[in-house]
Amino acid sequence: MLTKVQVVTVGHAIVDVLAPSPDDLVERFGLEKGTMTLVDDSRAHDIYAALGPATEVSGGSAANTAACLASLGTRVAFVGKVAADGLGTVFTHDIRASGVSFEVEPSPDGPGTGRALIMVTPDAEKTMCTNLGVGAYLSAGDIDAAVVAGADVVYLEGYLCGKPESASAVAAAVSAARDSETLVAFSASDPAWVDMFTAELRALLDDVDILFANEEEAHRLAGTTDLDRAVEILHGTCPVVAVTLGARGSIVLDRRLGETTMISVPAHPVTQVVDTTGAGDSFAAGFLHGLVNGMGPDRAARLGALAASEVVSHLGARPVASLSERARSAGLL
Amino acid sequence: MLTKVQVVTVGHAIVDVLAPSPDDLVERFGLEKGTMTLVDDSRAHDIYAALGPATEVSGGSAANTAACLASLGTRVAFVGKVAADGLGTVFTHDIRASGVSFEVEPSPDGPGTGRALIMVTPDAEKTMCTNLGVGAYLSAGDIDAAVVAGADVVYLEGYLCGKPESASAVAAAVSAARDSETLVAFSASDPAWVDMFTAELRALLDDVDILFANEEEAHRLAGTTDLDRAVEILHGTCPVVAVTLGARGSIVLDRRLGETTMISVPAHPVTQVVDTTGAGDSFAAGFLHGLVNGMGPDRAARLGALAASEVVSHLGARPVASLSERARSAGLL
Numbered sequence A, B: 001m002l003t004k005v006q007v008v009t010v011g012h013a014i015v016d017v018l019a020p021s022p023d024d025l026v027e028r029f030g031l032e033k034g035t036m037t038l039v040d041d042s043r044a045h046d047i048y049a050a051l052g053p054a055t056e057v058s059g060g061s062a063a064n065t066a067a068c069l070a071s072l073g074t075r076v077a078f079v080g081k082v083a084a085d086g087l088g089t090v091f092t093h094d095i096r097a098s099g100v101s102f103e104v105e106p107s108p109d110g111p112g113t114g115r116a117l118i119m120v121t122p123d124a125e126k127t128m129c130t131n132l133g134v135g136a137y138l139s140a141g142d143i144d145a146a147v148v149a150g151a152d153v154v155y156l157e158g159y160l161c162g163k164p165e166s167a168s169a170v171a172a173a174v175s176a177a178r179d180s181e182t183l184v185a186f187s188a189s190d191p192a193w194v195d196m197f198t199a200e201l202r203a204l205l206d207d208v209d210i211l212f213a214n215e216e217e218a219h220r221l222a223g224t225t226d227l228d229r230a231v232e233i234l235h236g237t238c239p240v241v242a243v244t245l246g247a248r249g250s251i252v253l254d255r256r257l258g259e260t261t262m263i264s265v266p267a268h269p270v271t272q273v274v275d276t277t278g279a280g281d282s283f284a285a286g287f288l289h290g291l292v293n294g295m296g297p298d299r300a301a302r303l304g305a306l307a308a309s310e311v312v313s314h315l316g317a318r319p320v321a322s323l324s325e326r327a328r329s330a331g332l333l
Helices: A023-028 A041-050 A061-072 A086-097 A133-137 A145-150 A164-178 A191-196 A198-205 A215-222 A227-237 A279-292 A297-311 A323-329 B023-028 B041-050 B061-072 B086-097 B133-137 B145-150 B164-178 B191-196 B198-205 B215-222 B227-237 B279-292 B297-311 B323-329
Strands: A007-010 A014-020 A036-038 A055-059 A076-079 A114-120 A126-131 A153-157 A183-187 A210-214 A240-244 A250-254 A261-265 B007-010 B014-020 B036-038 B055-059 B076-079 B114-120 B126-131 B153-157 B183-187 B210-214 B240-244 B250-254 B261-265
Touching: A007 A061, A007 A164, A014 A086, A041 A114, A041 A126, A055 A061, A055 A086, A061 A076, A061 A086, A061 A153, A061 A183, A061 A279, A061 A297, A061 A323, A086 B086, A114 A133, A133 A164, A145 A164, A153 A164, A153 A279, A164 A183, A164 A198, A183 A279, A191 A198, A191 A215, A198 A215, A210 A215, A210 A279, A215 A227, A215 A240, A227 A240, A227 A250, A240 A279, A240 A297, A250 A297, A261 A297, A279 A297, A279 A323, A297 A323, B007 B061, B007 B164, B014 B086, B041 B114, B041 B126, B055 B061, B055 B086, B061 B076, B061 B086, B061 B153, B061 B183, B061 B279, B061 B297, B061 B323, B114 B133, B133 B164, B145 B164, B153 B164, B153 B279, B164 B183, B164 B198, B183 B279, B191 B198, B191 B215, B198 B215, B210 B215, B210 B279, B215 B227, B215 B240, B227 B240, B227 B250, B240 B279, B240 B297, B250 B297, B261 B297, B279 B297, B279 B323, B297 B323
Parallel strands: A007 A076, A007 A153, A014 A114, A036 A126, A153 A183, A183 A210, A210 A240, B007 B076, B007 B153, B014 B114, B036 B126, B153 B183, B183 B210, B210 B240
Antiparallel strands: A014 A055, A055 B055, A114 A126, A240 A250, A250 A261, B014 B055, B114 B126, B240 B250, B250 B261
């Protein structure tokens, strides 16, 4: 890396395998529509065999955020693990082609590159079966403390909490950040994930400077279904809390400058919402781009809303259009 | 295979790698926009490294035809070669998930699975760099004579003429067909390919019962730029000649019942042409579906036009909607 990156995002390296699917396929595998389920190799094999013809496109929550950050002009690195296989080559190509620095060596043996088998039912809902593959073995040794130390923000996806190896990567990233005044940003990732690993996620919040969550995740992290109360609880621990509310926009609480600023930003207009995958990832990217460029929470949240509006307007979780051009047209950059 | 297939299609197993690309990328590699160029491993590596983030989707001319035939309800097998690698797994999954029988064992060593690097420029034109990979090593030994003998039609893509190994596969398929009254159908594939291997393609025409070509290919195969004359020349050798004319529809000459029938069929209406890749492949599928089900050339060509209208209305060369349902709605099945 020739120049310091401004943001390091850490998460699972995943290739999405998208297949239009009838409703009964979701039922046949006992899946709940609209949710994400972790599957092992054998179950992934069975589900893939039952899927219709598919399209492969790179994904992964923190990797999507990195791609959006690069599209906005932030210097960004992604840390995640791929295998030395076909999907690993695809993932590596795509993230680098997005302008993201990606220097983790592919794992020569063990499980394959992670993939998310995504059934797209006729109602446009998505049911995901994720096989983390080698991605689950991201560990402390993969975190380059010097890169984290040189960055303004290290961003961690919630999916890293749970498995011991990736939890060690989180701990290493947080430790490197603490030693060097790098801010720690964290995304709650998934309501079901919050339910599964509530204690682990809550314990981490003490080290989090900037928390991203959607409404459901905020409720579950805070242990209340009252949104105002949930935000207040989370803000008691995290100096910046950004909660995305889908079409209702977002609310952000920020007490970095002493007194708490609370702002509410509407969603950026979208002609047609095609696919909401990556909406949270892209909001986080827009917000962080604003933050590392010294913007206040209002403008940063507007950038987040703009990034999300691009990503939800087409199939796939990474931007197709240049986000920096979009932001300039909208007068936000 | 439990039941006999009606059609066997033979061609290159290819995964398409689609990347939105600026015009200057096409120029930088000295490519001609809108054409297909064969590239070796090293050049494919360089071009892939320069491409933006991409989407992977199964392709291959005769494989696309097989997928369309299956979607219409024809029992169909595809013969082509993949490697035991990630793209080979993707190709195998997708073709089988389309309902096509695909029984060729993946090659355990040697080159990887074939791929087409496709630059989609802002004008929606496509520039393809194809690395045939292990697909180029399809040979006589891969042709199951019994399967060809049991079928009504064996369909060969023009891209197989040229390399010695795949030419031996063509010869084996033709020989098996001749021994058992299986009809030989052939697609000219690509005007530039016809220019490169004019002698080889012309020599093959003696064995071809059903020829598919677009206008440019017909001109070059026949050696004249007068379409009527070209069709007449080709029909002198091939009992059925189907020439596709893009938005102007198609013309078909058929003398299987003695006297030549000449028909002209308009293109099936399309709201918006998004991507013409696979138009010829899908026309051939519709026509052959009609033919193996005893339809006359007029109705068969209308089925071809209907199949093409579905495939050109979205990105990707294989059908997304059920072609048999579309054909039933249109009163063609």
